[in-house]
Amino acid sequence: MYTNTIDIQKGLGQPHVLGAMRRFAEQQNLSEVADRAGMKSAQILRNKLLPNQPHQMTIHELVSVSRASGNRCLVDGILMELQCAPSVALQQLTDANKTSLTDRALEITANTGQLSSIALDAKARCGVTERMRHEAVQRASSAMSELAVFCYEIEKHCLSSMLSIATSSLPSEQQQSVLS
Incomplete structure (x- = not known):
């Protein structure tokens, strides 16, 4: 009934979010997105898109990265995890x-x-x-x-x-x- 908090933080209990993170990493030039989103390096963005890393993407970073790329798949992954329909810009x-x-x-x-x-x-x-x-x-x-x-x-x-x-x-x- 209860999910391990560490599993949630790592995204292990959130397959839609994990899939969205994988899709985003495959579809985007992470160097360009990280630069436009104001992140220190593309490696930081790459790490934040990996579920087993200790540092996870914050909501503010998610918004910046989604705006910088024009790609809403991360937002849509979260919405699907919440049993909501995908976003419409x-x-x-x-x-x-x-x-x-x-x-x-x-x-x-x-x-x-x-x-x-x-x-x-x-x-x-x-x-x-x-x-x-x-x-x-x-x-x-x-x-x-x-x-x-x-x-x-x-x-x-x-x-x-x-x-x-x-x-x-x-x-x-x-x-x-x-x-x-």
């Missing part, structure tokens, strides 16, 4: 207009198609490799983020359409006050 919502709904739907479909392929591979092998697990988590996280932005865009589009219809019968000065 506010910038994705701001940039949503740059991608058409059709292109966004195609991106979602591509990610879910890759998930289907991974599932078929896992079924054929009767198991999941570490690489397959990481790929599935990355694809699923990406698809969920894209779906959240897709929903946001649909709601925004429908709301502006409803406002246009509702205000079209009003005199022009009242339309301006409603839309402001």
